[in-house]
Amino acid sequence: MTTERHIDHDSPMHQFVIGRLSDWQIGGLDISFSKAAAFMIAAVIVVTLFLTLTTSRRAMVPGRWQSVAELWYEFIANMIKETIGTEGRKYFPFVFTIFSFIVICNLVGMLPYSYTVTSHIAVTITLALAVFILVTVIGLTRHGLHFLSFFVPKGVPAVMLLLVVPIEVLSYFMRPISHSVRLFANMTAGHTMLKVFGGFVVQMGIFGVLPFALIVALTGLEIAIAVLQAYVFTILTCLYLNDAIHLEH
């Protein structure tokens, strides 16, 4: 396995190596600490410190940073209110954690020499599966077997149901795949592209100014994508939760 795992240091893909820092095993389970784990924990610390420190003054008229914390809170609160409604309040901490974790991991990944946690399918599929399992459990506990009617669209002729029901079931089970691959692919593609153009800057000598200008523009775009993809992941989470809670199809 180790031979397969070698990757050239100059490769644009080298940035995605999780960078093991220890080699811990418990009962055959690999729990090695790595750069990836360090950045996940960093994201937890950044989010927590930001939200607690900015609100420590509890100012009536918020300062710049407290306003950011409040906007952040209200952004997710409004998203839930608009997509799910009042029943969504229960899931607010979960949705808020999803958004905050992803957006901070994405943005921290934009810093030079850092690592992007969300560029790994292992991470995004775990998040997507957590959402998928939560949504399915909510659907089944709230509606029981009636939840299965979700796969049977109203007003479809009986003959067509033979075709439609399997498609609905398949699309339901495809959700965690599309949900996770969208984020992983965006992060991987963006960072790879930046690295590739970075290589061009070095190779092209004086003409490297052109790819350098492109990198500046792409970096702006990537920051926008970092926020946008976190938003997309979160709003999809909300929509899936809404499906399970309201069973409207």
Add this chain to the structure above:
Amino acid sequence: MPQFWMEDFAPQMLWLVISFVALYLLMARVALPRVADVLESRSDRIADDLDQAEQLKQQAETVIAEYEAALAEARAEAQATLAQHAAEAAAAAEQRNAEVAERLAAEANAAAERIAAAKNEALAELRGVAAELAQAAAERLIDAEVPSATVEQAVDAAMREAG
């Protein structure tokens, strides 16, 4: 691609679960209640301020209403006083008119009585003169001495006939 190195999946997922659960607990127990508290106390404060403003507005309106009521009352009182005085003046004028009218009537009556008396006196005198004249005429013309009573009776009848 390092993303498909299967042996890296387990440690990543494990640390993801640990950090995600930690973040969830920190958010749910610490950070979110804190932000919610700030937002809530602000909206409470704004609601309080609005309430207070509303109260002050109502107070001001009460004061204005009281002032207007007092003004209206004063105006009504002034009008009432004016009306009373006007009525009193009218009554006094009426009374004076009545008194004057009464006095004039009394004077007119007295004058009429005096006239009547003078007339009666004049008539009485006339009767006497007429009677004496008639007696003297009768004596002179027919040389008959008519008794005064008869002459007076005749004069009376003639005067009654003349009205």
